[in-house]
Amino acid sequence: MAERPEDLNLPNSIVARIIKDSLPEGVNVSKEARTAIAKAASVFVLYCTSCSNNLAMRANRKIISGQDVLGAMADMEFERFIEPLQASLEEAVAKRKQEKSDKKPEDIEEGSDEGGENEKENEDEDEDESS
Amino acid sequence: MEKMEENEIELETVVIDDNADSADNNIVPTDIVGATTNVEESNKVEKLVKFPITRIKHLVKMDPDVHLCSQEALFLITKTTEFFVECLSKEAYSYTAQSKKKTVQKKDVEQAIDAVDALAFLEGVLDS
Numbered sequence: 001m002a003e004r005p006e007d008l009n010l011p012n013s014i015v016a017r018i019i020k021d022s023l024p025e026g027v028n029v030s031k032e033a034r035t036a037i038a039k040a041a042s043v044f045v046l047y048c049t050s051c052s053n054n055l056a057m058r059a060n061r062k063i064i065s066g067q068d069v070l071g072a073m074a075d076m077e078f079e080r081f082i083e084p085l086q087a088s089l090e091e092a093v094a095k096r097k098q099e100k101s102d103k104k105p106e107d108i109e110e111g112s113d114e115g116g117e118n119e120k121e122n123e124d125e126d127e128d129e130s131s
Numbered sequence: 132m133e134k135m136e137e138n139e140i141e142l143e144t145v146v147i148d149d150n151a152d153s154a155d156n157n158i159v160p161t162d163i164v165g166a167t168t169n170v171e172e173s174n175k176v177e178k179l180v181k182f183p184i185t186r187i188k189h190l191v192k193m194d195p196d197v198h199l200c201s202q203e204a205l206f207l208i209t210k211t212t213e214f215f216v217e218c219l220s221k222e223a224y225s226y227t228a229q230s231k232k233k234t235v236q237k238k239d240v241e242q243a244i245d246a247v248d249a250l251a252f253l254e255g256v257l258d259s
Contacts (some may be wrong), residue, residue, distance in 0.1 A: 003202075008186065008189055008190050008193070010182055010183075010186055010187075010212070011182070011183065011186070014181050014182055014183075015216060016228065017181070018181060018213055018216045018217055018220070019216060019217075019220040019235075021217075022216070022217040022221055023220055023221070023222045023224050023235070024224075026233065027224060027227070027233055027234070027235065028233055028234040028235070029220075029234065029235040029236065030234055030235065030236050032236065032237040033223065033235045033236055033237045033239065034239050035210060035237075036237045036240045036241075036257050037216060037219055037220060037223070037240060039256060039257065040215075040219055040240070040244075040250075040256060040257070041212050041216050041219075042190060042252050043252070043253060043256050044212055044252075044253075045187055045190040045191065045208060045212050046172045046190055046193065046194065046213045047252050048211060048212070049190070049191045049194050049197060049200075049208065050194055052204060052208070053194060053196055053197050057196070062198040062199055063198065063199040063200065064191075064197065064199070064200040064201060064202055064204045065201050065203065065204055066201065066203035066204050066207050067207075068204060069204045069207040069211065070207065074209065076249065076252075077248060077249035078211070078214075078215070078218075078249055080218075081211050081215075084214060085207050085210055085214070087212055088179065088206075088207075088231070089206065089207060089210075090208045091179060092179050092206060095179065102228055103179055
């Protein structure tokens with residue numbers, strides 16, 4: 001695998017939006033700066049993955065868990081991210097639970113005979129209807 | 132369609148907790164890292180992450196030492212990368228403001244990398 005970080009840059013438009021939202025109004029960002037930040041973000045992902053994986057391996061686990069990522073933040077000197085990350089995680093879990101409880105009972109019953117996988121198909125149908 | 136795929140997230144099917152013991156025997160990476168079957172579900176949680184999780188997942192998989200990554204971890208890596216972009220932008224901008232400019236330049240980003248200890252891992256990255 002000769003892929004380099006540059007080949008897996010994150011979408012420039014999304015990077016640009018995050019940058020713009022984080023800076024005061026009226027501030028511009030050169031294309032070069034945007035590209036540099038996008039590149040840095042890709043490297044950050046790799047670095048974060050590596051640190052998280054180290055924590056998992058130290059605990060003799062093969063699967064990187066959420067706790068590993070949070071722990072990696074401390075190793076990487078990004079402790080400031082830990083609280084916001086935990087908050088985001090709680091929000092995501094709460095939202096997921098809400099979605100599950102919003103599901104119509106009929107859908108769950110229909111899926112129950114066929115197992116978990118087909119439940120996803122039902123959800124697909126829901127998605128089509130709602131979109 | 133692509134956007135939906137890229138924003139997929141499914142915290143509840145984190146296999147790690149249920150199958151911790153059998154994880155070694157059941158190495159099916161796609162179930163954990165590559166579960167793209169719930170792509171449409173992601174519409175509902177798309178507001179929680181801005182970056183496409185699939186793209187982040189590809190980066191994570193590039194590490195040869197990484198075996199598996201839970202969906203929860205993927206979500207957090209995606210989220211923290213967003214925080215990182217914000218943080219780096221603000222750091223760079225502090226140098227832009229110091230020079231009384233209104234456009235953040237690449238050199239401002241480079242200065243931020245030189246100045247902040249936590250950004251030391253980026254040294255040399257922007258040179259190419």
